[in-house]
Structures are given as C-alpha cells and as structure tokens.
Amino acid sequence: MRTVTITDVAEHAGVSKSTVSQFLNKRYDYMAKKTKEKIELAIEELGYRPNIVARSLKQKSTTTIGVIVANILHEFSTQIIRAIEDFCHELDFHIIVCNADDDPEKEKKYIDMLRAKQIDGIIIFPTGDNVELYKRMIMENYPIVFLDRHVPELAISSILLDNEKASSLAIEEFVRNGYERIGIVTTSTFRNITPRIERISGYKKAIEAHGLPMEDEYIKSAEIHEIQSDLQVMVSLPNPPQAILAGNDLALIEILKYTKENQMKIPEDLALIGIDDVSFAGIYHPSITTIAQPTFDMGKRAAKVLLDKITNKDSREEVANIDRFKPRLIVRVSSSKT
Amino acid sequence: MRTVTITDVAEHAGVSKSTVSQFLNKRYDYMAKKTKEKIELAIEELGYRPNIVARSLKQKSTTTIGVIVANILHEFSTQIIRAIEDFCHELDFHIIVCNADDDPEKEKKYIDMLRAKQIDGIIIFPTGDNVELYKRMIMENYPIVFLDRHVPELAISSILLDNEKASSLAIEEFVRNGYERIGIVTTSTFRNITPRIERISGYKKAIEAHGLPMEDEYIKSAEIHEIQSDLQVMVSLPNPPQAILAGNDLALIEILKYTKENQMKIPEDLALIGIDDVSFAGIYHPSITTIAQPTFDMGKRAAKVLLDKITNKDSREEVANIDRFKPRLIVRVSSSKT
DNA sequence: CTGAAAGCGCTTACAG
C-alpha cells in the first residue's frame, strides 16, 4: 500500500506540487476557484493526508512540545498534564509526556531526545541536577518553562505555587482552632526541591510569627518509605505535635496510613491539613482540610507562556519571570477544634 | 545560532556525509579506527545532535507512539500511561498522550493528527464511535492496539480486563459475608463501553448463579452528575440493596460522597466493593474492599504488542487477539459481615 | 494566477 504524496495529488489534479502546497497552507489569495476545486477533489479521491514530518523538516517546527514531570505518581502531575493537554489541543499542538522519576539522568536523556526530535519547546518539573544542560538551553534560546520547581540562579520562566503562603494558610487555620504544637511532614528535600524547601520555610516563618514552639523534631522530610518510622518517632515525643501539615499528597497518604494503623483519631489525637486537594479529601472520615493548588490554571499558564515563546522566539528574556499562584484553603473537618 | 548538521560534522572531520551517517548508525563494520575517532571528535567539538525529523522522513519511522485515553481523569488511565511510558522508555520510544474526553470527534481528530505526524502506532481506549476509521486503519495494516475497551466486530488486538470475572469476584465476596440484595452502580453505558457492559452482565450472571434477587432497580448506569439522585432512588426502595458494587473509581467516589452526606455507615448500612484499587482504599474508614486491575501488566502488554506489530509490520493478523487480564480481589473492611 | 527549482537534514544502494 504505497502512501499517497503531494506529487500524486498534483498529478491527479493536473497542477504542480507548488500549487497543491499553497492549497494545503490555505494561501488561497491568488488561487483560481477551479484550481482549488480540482485539488480538493484529488485529495478526497486519493485519501491524501499531508506528511507532517516532511513539513516539519522544512519549517523547522513540529507543533509538539514535551512535558517532563518529575514524578507522574503525584496527582498534581496528572492534573497539570491534563491542563496542558487541553490548552494545546485547542492550538493543534501535541504533547509528549515524559516521566523523569526524579532521576537527573533520565531527565537529561529525555531533554536530549526531545531536542533531537526537534520538539518546539519543553515544560519541565526540573530535578535541579542538570544545571549545565539548562544553561545551554538558555544560551541557545530554546523555549523552556519550569513548573512546580525552579532553579534560582537561572533566567527561566517558572510557574510556581506561592508555597510559603500555602504553609502559612495551614498554620493559621490550625492556630484559629487552638492548636499550638504543629509539625510538618514532607517527602525528601534531598536536592533542594523548591516546593518542599519553601513549604518548610513558610512553616517556620508562620510558626515564629505566631510565637508557637519551634522544634526540630516537629519537622520531617524523608523518603516515602521512611515516613512511617519518622512518624513513630514524632508521635512518641514527650510533647508530640497536636497537628501536622502534610507537604503533599503522598505524604498525606502516609500520615493517614499511620493514624489508621495506630487507631489515632483525627482531629482529636492528631489534626491534619494536606497541601494538594486530593480526590478523596471530601469523602474521607473525617473530611480533610486541604490547601488546593490552582493546578488547572498553572498548567494552562505554563502552556501559554511556552507557546508564546515558541511563536515569539526572537524576544529573549534576561531575567527569570517567576509566576506565583495563590493557594486556597479548603476548610473541612480534619483541622477543626476538638 | 545556526544549528549544526551532518554536513558540518563531515567537513570538520574531513570525511563525507555518508561516512558520518554510517557512524551515527553504528555501522562500524568497515570503518577505519582513525575515521571513527575523527568523527567522534568533530561531533564532540561541534556539539552535534542528529536531527531525528530528517531521519524519520527518510526511514519512515518516528519511534513515537500515540496513546489516546478515553478519559484521563480515571486513575486507571494514568497508571496505564505510566506503564506504557516505562516500557517505551527502555526501547527509546516516546509517547504522545491524547485525551479524547470520551468524545468521538476529538478521538478522530487525534487519530488523524497522529497519523499525519507519522507516529508508528497507536494505543487507543476506543470511544467506539469511529468504526469506519478503525476499519480503514486495519485495511492499511496500521499498527493499533485497543485497551480497556474493544469493538467486537473488528480484528484489532485488545487488552482487556476479565470484566465478568471482576464482577463475580465481588458478588462472591458479598455472598460469603451474607449479603443478598446487591446492586451495581457504574458510569454511563451510553455507547456500549465494554467494561461497563461486561461488568453489568457479569453482575447479572453472578446474581443469578447464586439465586439472589435480581431487580432492575438495583442496576444503575448513569452520568457522574446523575449518580447522587439515582442513589437516592435506590436507597429509598422498599427493599433497598444492602451492598453495592461500584463499577469504577469515579462511581465509587460518588457512592462514598452519598453515604457520607447521608450518614450511612459502611458496611452496616451499605456494604461496598469498588472495581479499581483506588489510592485511598486502604486508608479509608472503613478500608474499602476492591477488585484490582493489573494496570501495570496491562499497560506493559499493550506497549509490547504494539511495538511487536511495529517491528513486524508484514505479519497481518486476521482475527482480533483478545487478551484478558485477571482481576484480583483485595479484601478489606467495607464488604465484611455486620 | 501557477510552475520549476532548490533545499530542509538525513539515509542508502552502489561504485570504486
């Protein structure tokens, strides 16, 4: 089954390839009506479908972008992907999804491959460990946007949550309900991952601002599989925290696992707020107070900023344009007075 | 910043483009060691990265596949995507993720675009409404695999759950615990979506096999936003069901929302089993008995079957190869005796 | 208003 090409269409319609190409690109300015009709008919009859790879080679654009998420297991990642996909679909762009698995090597491999494939731009949740590579892309003025995390020394547009605000919203809610000994548990801050670092610093500032006890033992950032034992330690303190802020969805699930296994009552034995409005927050017993990220807006913005850069490649930016999105407190039961 | 091409490398190394190309494709058979080194050096010095679009045009392969999910909101979809991505990453294939949003028009648009982009093959969760289009792809021997759903009259390899088994596992678990009036709630069966149809038929067969009461009122399939009111009707029956099987994750969440709002106790007021082992099943109060799909295996298999077809395009298959995966019952508390 | 020609950056069969 030979595939039909523009040459076949041209022959069939009795015109030149150039003219067919004009037609395909909707440059009808000077095209005779008859010519147009002949081409339309030929395309129809032959079932012609333009080869976009050939077009891309010539035009140096693939109308495809890459999205490299740090860890596709976070609900946040999949919601962002969905938002980006929605936005791109409108503009007939496609997205290639890559999961770096928090591995800088894998991230590098993906970046290299995406660029070899002439992908027009990339949205990255950066692992943070490929600074040289990021720098090279900036130098080459390659369109790129960071999401969720950023690398402070680099002039790359970044879409971030106002993470400190997220923590302070949570602490304020705890304080309003009379909690004083408040802890925070996040996944590992190995490699200085922005949201984790900032959520902890936001936590510290808020604790201080409210004159609450600040204990190192109340702050845990660890690998997922270590969280259970860390919680054990925290709960066994002489003065254990009465409330905990979960740094993200995976941390929250670990905490809920712990409280369930140890028959701790929420919020009586331990009050809880989670950053990320997980799907089950409203139906859990008790329902869980969360800090929601505007995931849809953030994904959409990232896509918009990237596509703008792609369309507008000459305008190089000199400084990182950091776009902070506001988190929103959703009050439910897990943080209430007891 | 002019991009460096194979011509630049050839000049820099003092050899021909052909030889550089041989090098890039690792055909070292007859290559002098010195030549190899010169090329390596030139590539290094120029920071050359082959243009895969050009290669694709010539080789008629993009080492990229498309994945069109019906609805990216299901956890099942994202797990499948992850599994496919993992598998493809090993083989240096990339995946373009598309969300058809259960809209046949959108599905069609994606299929057309993916083919125009010369994507090597597609994994589809078919909406079912583009039968002509599917048929044309079969005729053209275009590599394609169906996942989660299939279209019975078509000879397309399909990766499916043994859906009837999934339902019967659930019914048996209910029966073991003494439940007799058992209902099922799924999202809409408009357009004959395979898993929903089969889960309902499996439910019916199992109910019959156990000699349990079979009532039309115990069977609901509806759009997400209608489920609350349908549950209201079901619960208000003179003889309401004592147990409900949730057809998928979204249906389960609706049911939990309903029971929570109406302060129904699980399993005392209503026992529950959900198909899809949702992330929160183990930490919910009470923990939720589920029927797990082997999502990782299914995604991996789909990718494997597709890549085999791509590698092996001559071997056309005559009949649909339907691959049924076994569901697994995970007993927790929501289905226990009261 | 339309066509001939060159070119995008590769690969490949063939010649030497």
Next chain:
DNA sequence: CTGAAAGCGCTTACAG
C-alpha cells in the same frame, strides 16, 4: 574502507 548521488515529502522564493 569511503564517497557521490539520489531521494524521503514537503515548502518557498522567484520567475513568468
């Protein structure tokens, strides 16, 4: 062991 030439399927500046 290596190179010249043709070709993948488009687009585009230019000529007429």
